[in-house]
Amino acid sequence: MKPLYVAGFLVAGISIYLPAILPNTEGAVYRVSIAQARQSLSRAELPPLVFGSEPPDVQVRDTGNSQIVWIARREGEELFRFTAQLKAEGDSATRVKVKLEGAKGRTVNYAQKLAEHPEIRNMYIIAMEEQVAATLERRPFEIARVYPAMTAxxxxxxxxxxxxxxxxxxxxxxxxxxxxxxxxxxxxxxxxR
Incomplete structure (x- = not known):
């Protein structure tokens, strides 16, 4: 195979793979009103199969200011929180951007751990983005969409x-x-004995 041909395949492969392992910094637009997005997301759970055999406890809050917050805890200690920022895109569409913030816990500084391991942070965000998409598109969660980030x-x-x-x-x-x-x-x- 010619070197230029191989380089083209590598560039194409990277350009396909990279978006699958990096969170969507712009958020995604869904064809639901902001009121419907808030209502649906306030009932959504954390993504399945991502947090190991013992998923953390979760509390979901609708802050009332176009944000839904999922607070993850284990044994009463906050680990991290996801925030879905909602923005109306016309009357019947909503842009949703997902953020993840680690907590500075009693025993572990989860914010520092997430900063030290951005690939794990990205995997969690991508999983939550998929959970948001599945919820707002009214379809099952597709773990296969998280596999590239899990592999990374x-x-x-x-x-x-x-x-x-x-x-x-x-x-x-x-x-x-x-x-x-x-x-x-x-x-x-x-x-x-």
Missing amino acids: ATVANMGALRSSLDQAAAASEQAARKNIEKAYRDEAAGLR
């Missing part, structure tokens, strides 16, 4: 995942070594 978050954090697994393996090995050493000491002392 996983790839970007492979080092941290590997480090975590290495630490767990080292701790397990050390515990096994201590158990063997204890068994030898007990054997030498004549102690039996």
Whole structure:
């Protein structure tokens, strides 16, 4: 294959993939009135399948000033909040822009964690954008639309995942070594179980 031809494929691939892993900074326009958007979104949940096996508790608030806020908590501690900013685009259309803010919790600074891992932050926003779209378009949530951002978050954090697994393996090995050493000491002392 010619180098120019390959470069063209790479540019085309990147231009298709990049929008799938970056949040929509302009928001999206839906063919519903702002009143209907507020009403529908105030009943919407957090996106499914994105927050692991134990999704956080969520409280939804309609602030009354064209914003819907989802506050995510675990064990009473705020983790983060999504905000959907609504803006009328004529009589029968609404622009919705999703933001994510991490909380500075009692035990963990989630705002800092999201800042340190923008690919995870982007994945959460893209998932919420899909939840908003599914809600306002009256269709099921499509996790496949979040897969590219999930993949980017996983790839970007492979080092941290590997480090975590290495630490767990080292701790397990050390515990096994201590158990063997204890068994030898007990054997030498004549102690039996």
